[in-house]
Amino acid sequence: MSSTVVKDVEKVNSIVWFRNDLRAVDHSGLSHAIDNSKNVIGVYCFNPHQFKLNNLGFPKTDSFRANFLIESVKCLKEELKKINISLIIGVDKPESLISSIILKKNIGRVYLQDEWTEEEIKEEDFLKKIDIDIFKFNDQFLYHPQDVDINNISNVFTNFRKYCEKKLHVRQSFVLNTKMNEDNLIEDEFLLPTLKDLGLNNFNFDHRSAFPFKGGYKQGLDRLNYYLWESKKVSFYKKTRNGLIGKDYSSKLSSWLSNGSLSPRMIYHSIKDYEKKIQKNQSTYWMIFELIWRDFFKYISIINGNKIFKVGGILDKNYIWIHETKLFEKWINGKTPEPFVNANMLELKYTGWMSNRGRQNVASYLSKENNIDWRWGAKYFESKLIDYDVHSNYGNWMYVSGVGNDPRDRKFNIKFQAERYDPNNKFQNLWLQEKLSLF
Numbered sequence: 001m002s003s004t005v006v007k008d009v010e011k012v013n014s015i016v017w018f019r020n021d022l023r024a025v026d027h028s029g030l031s032h033a034i035d036n037s038k039n040v041i042g043v044y045c046f047n048p049h050q051f052k053l054n055n056l057g058f059p060k061t062d063s064f065r066a067n068f069l070i071e072s073v074k075c076l077k078e079e080l081k082k083i084n085i086s087l088i089i090g091v092d093k094p095e096s097l098i099s100s101i102i103l104k105k106n107i108g109r110v111y112l113q114d115e116w117t118e119e120e121i122k123e124e125d126f127l128k129k130i131d132i133d134i135f136k137f138n139d140q141f142l143y144h145p146q147d148v149d150i151n152n153i154s155n156v157f158t159n160f161r162k163y164c165e166k167k168l169h170v171r172q173s174f175v176l177n178t179k180m181n182e183d184n185l186i187e188d189e190f191l192l193p194t195l196k197d198l199g200l201n202n203f204n205f206d207h208r209s210a211f212p213f214k215g216g217y218k219q220g221l222d223r224l225n226y227y228l229w230e231s232k233k234v235s236f237y238k239k240t241r242n243g244l245i246g247k248d249y250s251s252k253l254s255s256w257l258s259n260g261s262l263s264p265r266m267i268y269h270s271i272k273d274y275e276k277k278i279q280k281n282q283s284t285y286w287m288i289f290e291l292i293w294r295d296f297f298k299y300i301s302i303i304n305g306n307k308i309f310k311v312g313g314i315l316d317k318n319y320i321w322i323h324e325t326k327l328f329e330k331w332i333n334g335k336t337p338e339p340f341v342n343a344n345m346l347e348l349k350y351t352g353w354m355s356n357r358g359r360q361n362v363a364s365y366l367s368k369e370n371n372i373d374w375r376w377g378a379k380y381f382e383s384k385l386i387d388y389d390v391h392s393n394y395g396n397w398m399y400v401s402g403v404g405n406d407p408r409d410r411k412f413n414i415k416f417q418a419e420r421y422d423p424n425n426k427f428q429n430l431w432l433q434e435k436l437s438l439f
């Protein structure tokens, strides 16, 4: 990991290149840039590569997440303006857009969140060819990589969790208490793209959606406040988290976490505060427990590199997978012989959302009942999910498909799961019987 903390650097002009860190709080890169630069410019690139059709024929990022992303970037622009920083937005490859800004604005330094997966590394490779200082930061973790002994991380979640809980602490989150002078703002000629600009279709909001939220730091913070302080739903999380219908069975914070509108430390410390002031119980603990899963998959991907994208997964398993397009399409379109799978897949298709219980079942069905290459399923999730996150998605897919971190390699009994979690067919009726109903 290349996390950098630098002191007393000479003041130059800097870029903060935002990627999956779309917030202006609890952001070490931004804070360091403000304290140590003459001028600071923010940049966000809608990289056209992210919206192109993949080899399976669907967009790498489809309309639901793209829309959430546009809303998130809009909010970031507004938040940055409050601290006198302009956000340059482009629908362009970072290499073209950022290189030209570096030249035009005499930039000496670029700040960005540290990423380690292949695509992200390729995307930033051009920076190495330019005479510029690069500073990277790791605020996307609950447990900071500098505090973690990466060489001794277990492949088993329980061991990892116990290690974190016993040996580590979660660093404080922080708000920025500095800002740039007003003359740092530059002329604003950069517009937010529309879905059409990204080559994607518009969509109508489906009122059945369990995720009726908008993107951006402010919306994420509202949701956090609602789930903890206003509704106190977090106090019942352990009992409700396997739910399927409605916005409150789980926190729904994953989408803001995935694009960095919220940081996991902010959520962690809010829960700790809630525990002090309102109530501490198994449910409040369980929300933190789930956030540790998120970190776990990040560390698994650091340790295993590109193996997380290989069919044998991190276990190098030699299973036989099939590549049957017709069967795969039945899964996508909710036309399998399993109504519970179908209901979940239609929810994903129409809303970009699926519950954790649903995700486990449909993934197990595709990979362990149909034996279809699990990476096809992961790619479809990548396209549709509003909360897609490379580490959580590929980590969970490997886990469920028997090529990852599940020591017991379980297969879900779909009928039993449907009876247990949807005993009155309410969820299945919602998606299988109601016509697509829009407003």
Ligand SMILES: Cc1cc2nc3c(=O)[nH]c(=O)nc-3n(C[C@H](O)[C@H](O)[C@H](O)COP(=O)(O)OP(=O)(O)OC[C@H]3O[C@@H](n4cnc5c(N)ncnc54)[C@H](O)[C@@H]3O)c2cc1C
Residues within 6 Å of the ligand: 241, 250, 251, 252, 253, 254, 255, 257, 258, 287, 290, 291, 293, 294, 295, 297, 354, 355, 356, 357, 359, 360, 363, 381, 385, 387, 388, 389, 390, 392, 393, 394, 396, 397, 400
């Ligand atoms: C096949 C499959 C694919 C998945 N793909 C993604 C993905 O692309 N992005 C994503 O964020 N999550 C993914 N998950 C994990 C999980 O389903 C979602 O994080 C969760 O449903 C989000 O809802 P929530 O925010 O209400 O979660 P809550 O139940 O409220 O949990 C709180 C937070 O803990 C974290 N979390 C919870 N469960 C998991 C988990 N199993 N793995 C990692 N982090 C977890 C999330 O950040 C979540 O926001 C996947 C799970 C499966 C089985």
